[in-house]
Each structure stands twice: as structure tokens, then as C-alpha cells.
Amino acid sequence: MQPTSVARLGVLGSGAGSNFVAIAEACAAGRIPARVVLVLSDVEHAGILVRARERGIPARYIPPGPFRTKLDEEAERAYVRALQEAGVEYVVLAGFMRVLKSVFLRAFEGRIVNIHPSLLPSFPGLAAWRQAWEYGVKVTGCTVHFVDAGVDSGPIIGQQVVPVLDDDTPETLLERIHQAEHELYPRCLAALVRGELVLQGRRVLWRGARPEQETRTGDRPGG
Ligand code: GRF
Numbered sequence: 224m225q226p227t228s229v230a231r232l233g234v235l236g237s238g239a240g241s242n243f244v245a246i247a248e249a250c251a252a253g254r255i256p257a258r259v260v261l262v263l264s265d266v267e268h269a270g271i272l273v274r275a276r277e278r279g280i281p282a283r284y285i286p287p288g289p290f291r292t293k294l295d296e297e298a299e300r301a302y303v304r305a306l307q308e309a310g311v312e313y314v315v316l317a318g319f320m321r322v323l324k325s326v327f328l329r330a331f332e333g334r335i336v337n338i339h340p341s342l343l344p345s346f347p348g349l350a351a352w353r354q355a356w357e358y359g360v361k362v363t364g365c366t367v368h369f370v371d372a373g374v375d376s377g378p379i380i381g382q383q384v385v386p387v388l389d390d391d392t393p394e395t396l397l398e399r400i401h402q403a404e405h406e407l408y409p410r411c412l413a414a415l416v417r418g419e420l421v422l423q424g425r426r427v428l429w430r431g432a433r434p435e436q437e438t439r440t441g442d443r444p445g446g
Contacts, residue, residue: 224288224299224431229256229257229258229416230256230257230258230312230313230315230364230416231257231258231260231309231310231311231312232246232250232257232258232259232260232311232312232313232314232315232412232416233259233260233261233262233263233306233309233313233314233315234246234259234262234263234271234275234314234315234316234317235262235263235264235302235314235315235317235319235412236262236264236269236271236316236317236318236319237264237265237266237269237271237318237320237321238266238269238270238271238319238320239269239271239274239318240262240269240270240271240272240273240274240275240317241273241401241404241405242317242318242338242404242405242408243259243262243274243275243317244274245404245405245406245408245409246259246315246317246409246412247259247263247275247278247280247406249409249412249413250297254409254413255293255409255412255413255416256413256416256417257412257413257416259275259280259308259315260280260281260310260311261280261281261282261283261293261305261306261307261309261311262275262280262281262282262283263282263283263284263285263306264282264283264284264285264318264319265268265284265285265286265287265294265298265320265321266284267284269284270375270390271317271318272284280308282306283305285298285301285302285305287321289367290321291336292320292321292322293321293322293323293324294323294324296324296326299323299324299326299327300326302327303326303327303330303331304326304367306330306331307330310418311331311385312334312433313334313335313336313412313415313416314331314334314335314336314370314377315332315412316335316336316337316338316370317338317342317408318338319337322374323369323370324372325372327370328370328371333369335369336368336369336370336411336412336415337367337368337369337370337375337377338365338366338367338404338407338408339351339365339367339368339375340352340363340365340397340400340401340404341354341355341363341364341365341366342362342363342364342366342382342384343366343368343376343379343382344375344376345360345363346358346377347373347375347376347401348365348375348376350393351363352393352396352397352400353393353397355387355396356387356391356392356393356396357393360387360427361386361387362383362384362385362386362387363384363387363396363400364382364383364384364400364403365381365382365383365385365400365403365404365407366379366381367379367380367381367382367407367408367411368380369422369427378422378425378426379425379427380414380415380420380427381407381410381414382407382412383403383404383407384403384404385399385400385403404418414419414429414431417431419431
């Protein structure tokens with residue numbers, strides 16, 4: 224069933240914001256029946272804040288507190304308050320470099336999604352593309368998943384495969400993973416806000432059309 228109004232997304236990021244841009248553009252083009260109503264960052268001068276403001280989307284830095292890998296409880300409350308005040312229905316993590324704890328998870332239970340630059344459950348954690356390159360796998364990619372209390376461990380919504388080429392460096396591989404992310408994330412978000420995803424245990428079933436798996440081979444002939 225089509226929604227009668229567009230969904231309200233809140234995006235959290237710590238970095239450049241290329242996934243945010245892909246999502247905002249997909250919303251503007253009507254490919255996701257949603258609108259980004261707020262962007263939050265734990266990094267004061269993060270590119271994602273600049274890119275949001277350029278598009279006229281409210282964007283705020285909220286200090287994360289003293290820890291390196293999580294928000295402290297007071298900060299979590301501040302993030303939740305800001306998102307709730309903006310009427311956010313779905314929280315979209317796009318390069319947010321901190322794990323979320325119970326205050327946040329409870330406030331948006333089942334409505335938080337993340338993108339990770341590997342085919343989970345392989346290579347969770349930091350610099351996943353480099354982990355994959357160093358390990359020597361022949362295919363990697365990206366994963367969109369629901370967020371739970373673990374690190375990159377929630378139910379998988381969608382994945383897109385990216386082959387690892389013999390002459391790849393971690394950087395060239397990451398570039399193609401990013402391109403795949405910019406395709407996969409909007410498609411998964413569209414299905415999510417349309418109510419087309421059904422959670423059965425750890426399995427996420429697509430009631431609507433599942434995106435075709437595309438494979439990023441790079442520009443080389445025969446690559
Ligand atoms: C992406 O590679 C995403 O998978 C990871 O962080 C990166 C964010 O990049 N979680 P950007 O800020 O969206 O450009």
C-alpha cells in the first residue's frame with residue numbers, strides 16, 4: 224500500500240556525507256517517498272553538515288560526550304530529543320562512527336538502519352573495505368541492515384556485490400563500494416518507508432520488488 228504522506232527521515236553521519244547526498248537526491252527525485260528533515264553529526268565541521276545546509280536541510284552538531292566509540296547517555300538523550308522534535312520517523316545512519324546504546328535504540332526501536340562497506344557478516348567494524356582487500360576475498364560489497372545493540376549485527380535488508388580486482392588498491396575498491404552504496408541505500412530506504420519489509424526472526428523479507436543485484440566491475444573492459 225502506498226503511504227499517504229512522505230516519511231520523515233533523520234540522518235546521522237560523521238564524515239563526508241556522500242550517502243546522505245544520494246539519499247537526499249533520491250527523495251527529491253521521488254525515488255524514496257520521504258524527506259530528510261534533520262541531519263545530526265558528532266563531528267562539528269563534518270562535510271555531511273555542510274552538504275545538508277547547502278540543500279536547506281536543518282543540520283546540527285551535537286557533542287558526543289567523553290567516549291570515543293559511543294555517545295554518553297546525556298548525549299543520546301539530546302540526539303533523541305532533537306530527532307523527536309523534528310518528527311523523525313526513521314533514523315538513517317550514514318557513516319555515523321559511534322555505536323548506539325539503549326536510550327537511542329528504545330526510542331526508535333525497529334526504525335534505525337545503517338550502511339556498512341562490506342558483505343556482512345564478513346568484516347564488521349572499522350575500515351571494512353581494507354579488511355576485505357587485505358584478507359584477499361574476491362568479492363565484497365555493501366550491506367544495509369537494521370541496527371541492534373551489536374556492532375554491524377542487525378538483520379540484513381539488502382546487499383550489493385562489488386568484485387575485488389587484481390589491480391585494486393584499498394582506495395580504488397572503496398570508490399566502487401561507495402558507488403554501490405549510493406544505489407543500494409536509496410532502494411532499501413524506499414522499501415522500508417513504503418512498509419514493504421517484513422521481519423521474520425533475523426530474516427528481512429521484501430514484499431515489494433526486490434532490487435536487482437548489480438555488480439560493480441569497474442570500467443575496465445572485461446573487468
Ligand atoms: C560509508 O562507506 C558507509 O558504508 C560507512 O561510512 C561511509 C560513509 O561515507 N558506514 P559518507 O559519509 O556517506 O560519504
